[in-house]
Amino acid sequence: KYGNKLDEKVDYSYPILAWAPRGNYLAIAYEEKGKNVIKFYDAVEEEWRQKRYLMQLDKVLSMQYNSKGNQLVISSIIKGQSDIFIYYIGSNSFKRLTNDIYDDHYPSFMNNDEGIIFSSNRRKDTLRLDIATNKHFKQDTIQGIDQRDLFYYNLKSSSLVLRRVTNTPLADEIHAYGIGQNQFTWISDESGITNRYAGRFDSTISYVDTT
Numbered sequence: 255k256y257g258n259k260l261d262e263k264v265d266y267s268y269p270i271l272a273w274a275p276r277g278n279y280l281a282i283a284y285e286e287k288g289k290n291v292i293k294f295y296d297a298v299e300e301e302w303r304q305k306r307y308l309m310q311l312d313k314v315l316s317m318q319y320n321s322k323g324n325q326l327v328i329s330s331i332i333k334g335q336s337d338i339f340i341y342y343i344g345s346n347s348f349k350r351l352t353n354d355i356y357d358d359h360y361p362s363f364m365n366n367d368e369g370i371i372f373s374s375n376r377r378k379d380t381l382r383l384d385i386a387t388n389k390h391f392k393q394d395t396i397q398g399i400d401q402r403d404l405f406y407y408n409l410k411s412s413s414l415v416l417r418r419v420t421n422t423p424l425a426d427e428i429h430a431y432g433i434g435q436n437q438f439t440w441i442s443d444e445s446g447i448t449n450r451y452a453g454r455f456d457s458t459i460s461y462v463d464t465t
Contacts, residue, residue, distance in 0.1 A: 270314050274323040279303075281326060283314040290314055310348055316360050317341070320367045320372070327361040327370055339374060351407055354382045356398045364432020368410050371419065371430045371438055375400040376454075379416040400406075401426045404440060419455060 269284040280295040290308040295301075304373065315329040315336060326341040338351040338361045352358050356376035364371050375398035404419035404427050420427050425444035432438050437454040 267315075270317055272317045272319055272326060275321055276323065279321070279323060281317065283308070283317060287312075291343075306346055308401070311339075316331045318362050320363045322367070325363075325367075327363055329359050329361055329372070338370065352381060357402070359402065360429050364406075364438060365435055367376050368408070370407045370409065371428065371432060372405055372407070373407050373428045375399050375402045379405065379418045381414045381416065399423065403427055404430050 265285060269282050272281045274280070278296065278298050280297060281292060282295065283292045285291070286351070290311050290313065291305060292308055292314075293305045294303045296303050311330040311332060313438040315331065317326045317328040319326055324343055326343065328339045328341050329336055330339055334358050335353075336359060337353055338358045340349045340351065341347075342349070347418055349427065351370070354376070356374050358376075359369050359373045361372040363369075377399060401423060403421055406417035406419050408417065419430075419438075420440075422442070422444055425442050427440050427442045427444075430438050430440035433452070434454075434457070437452070439450055439452045441448060441450050443449075
């Protein structure tokens with residue numbers, strides 16, 4: 255072969271890992287020859303079980319199992335925007351939860367898999383996605399804010415109105431995880447130093463108690 259050989263750029267954000275709650279399976283997302291791949295490792299039998307190509311996604315940012323270990327909630331980039339999906343492992347299919355210009359990151363199941371808490375720089379709490387057709391019904395033209403707040407998506411109601419969990423314009427809040435009914439932890443730089451906080455909200459999320 256002739257000509258100059260160009261060095262291939264290495265994406266150091268990969269691989270993305272997620273352990274099933276019982277610790278028996280490990281999901282690994284990575285890039286292989288320009289394609290997104292997810293593999294599942296059986297930690298009990300110590301062998302690889304499945305390898306699938308995620309053709310629908312341009313890049314996987316993060317993922318986490320549900321409590322039963324049969325679904326993954328994924329933050330992924332498609333056509334330049336980051337949105338949230340549920341990946342059904344058994345059927346190898348996706349359900350899109352958000353589809354707008356805002357950055358949606360670090361989704362996590364909580365409340366017995368009845369909802370998802372995630373970080374977003376969206377200004378409003380209303381989704382611009384028709385769940386039935388998976389298409390926009392109105393395109394948002396307002397750019398997101400610089401910092402990210404926490405939002406809650408109710409999977410039982412599939413309401414287009416999210417629950418805003420935090421509203422701190424001067425703090426960036428990420429990596430929220432459910433630890434009990436309406437209880438969660440997250441990372442924030444509100445104090446000027448990045449720390450992990452624990453809190454809870456009432457059924458209507460009218461306030462967040464961090465005491």
